[in-house]
Amino acid sequence: MALPDLNQLRTFVVLYEMRSLTAAADRLHVTQPTVSYTLARLRERFGDDLFRREGHVMVPTTRATQLFGPLHEALAQIDAVVSVPDNFEPAQFTGELMLGLTSIGEQTFLPPIMAALAREAAGPHLQVERLDADQVEDGLIRGTIDLAMTVSLIATPSLWRTRVRAVEYVALSSGSHPLPPTGPRMFADRRFVRVSARGGHVFPLRALSEHGLLPQVALTVEEYATVPAVLEATDLVVLLPRHVAEVFCGWFPGLRIAELPWPGQSTPVSLYTRREASLSPAQRWFRALVVGAVADGVDHTDRADPTD
Structure with missing residues (x-):
C-alpha cells in the first residue's frame, strides 16, 4: 500500500488540532468532502478509525494520538526547510x-x-x-x-x-486581625479561605489537611480574585504563593504576610x-x-x- 503523501498527513494534523471536519476544511482551504475522502484514505492506510465522531466533535483514537506528535514535528521541519526564512520583526507583528x-x-x-x-x-x-x-x-x-x-x-x-x-507559600491575613508569631499554634483560633486547586496549586489544601486545619475552613472559592477583599473585611486567613501575596498587598496595603510554621514550597x-x-x-x-x-x-x- 502506498505511503500517505504530505497533503494527507497535513490533513491528519489539522484535523487532530481542530477536531472538526468543517474547521479543518476551512483552515486547509478545501471542501469538507475532500477532508472526509482524505480521512477515509488515512484510515485504510493505518488500519484504524483515527477519529470517532462524538456529537459535533471528532475525537482522536489512541493510534491517532500516537501519530500526531511525530507527524506534526516532521511536517514542521519540512516547512522550515522549504520556506524562505523570516526576518521576524516584533514591531510589525x-x-x-x-x-x-x-x-x-x-x-x-x-x-x-x-x-x-x-x-x-x-x-x-x-x-x-x-x-x-x-x-x-x-x-x-x-x-x-x-x-x-x-x-x-x-x-x-x-x-x-x-x-x-x-513557589514558596505564606499566610495572608488582614492587618486588623494579624496572625501571632510563627509557631505551631499560630492558626489555633483562625478560620481559612480555601481556593480551588484547579490551577495546579495543591499545596494549600494538602497543608490544611496534613495539619488538621480543614475543619477551620469557613469559605471555599474557585478563584483568587476576590480573596484579598474578603481578607480585608474579615479575620480569615489564606495560604498562597509569596509572589501572589506580595501583589495582593500592593492592591490592599492593609494585608499582612506571615511565614508558615512548616516548610512551604512546591513545584x-x-x-x-x-x-x-x-x-x-x-x-x-x-x-x-x-x-x-x-x-x-x-x-x-x-x-x-x-x-x-
Whole structure:
C-alpha cells in the first residue's frame, strides 16, 4: 500500500488540532468532502478509525494520538526547510497569540508581560485562555494555546519546559486581625479561605489537611480574585504563593504576610510550549519575551532542553 503523501498527513494534523471536519476544511482551504475522502484514505492506510465522531466533535483514537506528535514535528521541519526564512520583526507583528494562564497567573504575570510587549513596541492581539491544570498538555499539543504557565509538572517529551519562578507559600491575613508569631499554634483560633486547586496549586489544601486545619475552613472559592477583599473585611486567613501575596498587598496595603510554621514550597511555575522545531518565529519570540518578563532571576541557560 502506498505511503500517505504530505497533503494527507497535513490533513491528519489539522484535523487532530481542530477536531472538526468543517474547521479543518476551512483552515486547509478545501471542501469538507475532500477532508472526509482524505480521512477515509488515512484510515485504510493505518488500519484504524483515527477519529470517532462524538456529537459535533471528532475525537482522536489512541493510534491517532500516537501519530500526531511525530507527524506534526516532521511536517514542521519540512516547512522550515522549504520556506524562505523570516526576518521576524516584533514591531510589525499584529497576529494573535494565545497564552494559557490560571486566574492567579493572570493577576501576577500579565502586568509584566504586557509591559514587556510595550517596551518592544509589539502589537499582537494577546488572548488569555483560562487554564485548568489537566488541560495544559492537550491545548499545547493541539495548538489551541501557544504558551502556558503552570505549577503543574507535565513530564512529557512532546513539550518544551523551563522553570521560571520558585513557589514558596505564606499566610495572608488582614492587618486588623494579624496572625501571632510563627509557631505551631499560630492558626489555633483562625478560620481559612480555601481556593480551588484547579490551577495546579495543591499545596494549600494538602497543608490544611496534613495539619488538621480543614475543619477551620469557613469559605471555599474557585478563584483568587476576590480573596484579598474578603481578607480585608474579615479575620480569615489564606495560604498562597509569596509572589501572589506580595501583589495582593500592593492592591490592599492593609494585608499582612506571615511565614508558615512548616516548610512551604512546591513545584515551581514552569513555562510550556511545543518543541522547538514546531514553533513559528512569533512563538519563539513570545516565549523568550515571557521568560524575560516573569523569570525570578535564576539562570535559565538550559531552557531549550525539552525535559528541563
